[in-house]
Amino acid sequence: MTQPYVKQNIANGISTIEFFHPAHNSLPGDILQKLVDEINSAGANDAVKVIVLKSGGDRTFCAGASFKELININDAETGRIFFSGFANVINAMRKCPKFIIGRIQGKTVGGGVGVASATDFCMASKFAAIKLSELNVGIGPFVVGPAVERKLGLSGMSQIAIDADSFYDAEWARQKGLYAQVFESIEALDEAVTAMAEKLCTYNPEAMKEMKNVFWQGTENWDDLLAERAAISGRLVLSEFTKETLKKFK
Template sequence: MTAPYVKTDKTDGIATIEFFHPAHNSLPGDILALLAEAITEAGDDPEVKVVILKSGGDRTFCAGASFKELVNIQDEAQGKIFFSGFANVINAMRKCPKFIIGRIQGKTVGGGVGLASATDFCMATKFAAIKLSELNVGIGPFVVGPAVERKLGLSGMSQIAIDANFFYPAEWARQKGLFAQVYESTEELDAAVQEMATKLCGYNPEAMREMKKIFWEGTGHWDELLAERATISGRLVLSDFTRETLKRFK
């Protein structure tokens, strides 16, 4: 079993940020904090022109929040801190002045869909089905909702949020605008991601910074909004319904 990690590799103006957790790339609070920090550092690094966000492993991009931490939440304050982890990463991605390319090699669930949605250009394999599973445990995709809605629209976001047991295929996500392209294999995906990142490195960094500002217009209140959403989730995770559901899953 490989230990969880977040690592950054810088080559020729491209910062590749990779995260990994042996439990299907689920993300506990400490890994989320390292991920937010790595994204912020890449954004501040004058040598970096473009960022690639990826995860380790083969068939799962991200299984969402750490179930182990979820079941151990004892009060609302602790709950808010837990759910703020994904909020901090999404806000770091939003504020990063560099384009972030998402490399989605496999299934992604809950908070992982939020991360994919917060990238600026997202590419995937045909294995990258998506699911917002939060309603299954009596919560909801409150923190990641704004990022997902921004990419899928309210209709698409509400569809996968309500149908919380169903994996929507990668082609559906492409048609809705989450994925720019869907590839047959990880090898094809990696080649395409590298080609796109290299191409972007040849463009005017100032123009890309200004474009990113425009793409994210109207989200300046997300620091407060996502904190409010984390409070809602932190309260609901303590509900009798969720407690009983988590016991069954445990």
């Protein structure tokens, strides 16, 4: 696989939304928008009972923001628009009336941790270590922070946000509440994800919709909050510190 994509497959009430990018499943703006579109489409489709969100390949679930796009941001408005892409994905997942199962097969970094945190039930392999690396490049996990804090708690989120050089293993993430289950292999993960999705398809869709509303209570201000956070990140990415740091990735 060499070309980035977002694709959706619907079978037996299960919508599987898969994204891929050859740069370790990083997320440029066009991929973020396509994710929003597919999540919204699945949410509005009466044939869909549950959504599985996954990425392509066997190694990295998501490397977070596209460094290629970060390097090319030269004004605050462009920065705000780029980081709003992550806000839009998280808000689409939050508002989607269907349960979203996260299938995290490998390491996930930065914005990818936010995407995993915005799922309703997250399952991972033992290879799915997490890292919030934003502070390393002079910004911070502002946009994804509310979603990560909602799953890990303020203590867990602040720990990995400050210790921005370190990966925290999948078992740590399970103990903190991000992952519901951790599996020894990707094959076992896939079997469990399929079994969970099939089980959810037998439940009352209205009951699941109302449960999701309850689970996400208290996040009604996230449209505004995440937009404000995107503006902060868009400003910080222009700082001299960040510009100098990003040059190393060229």
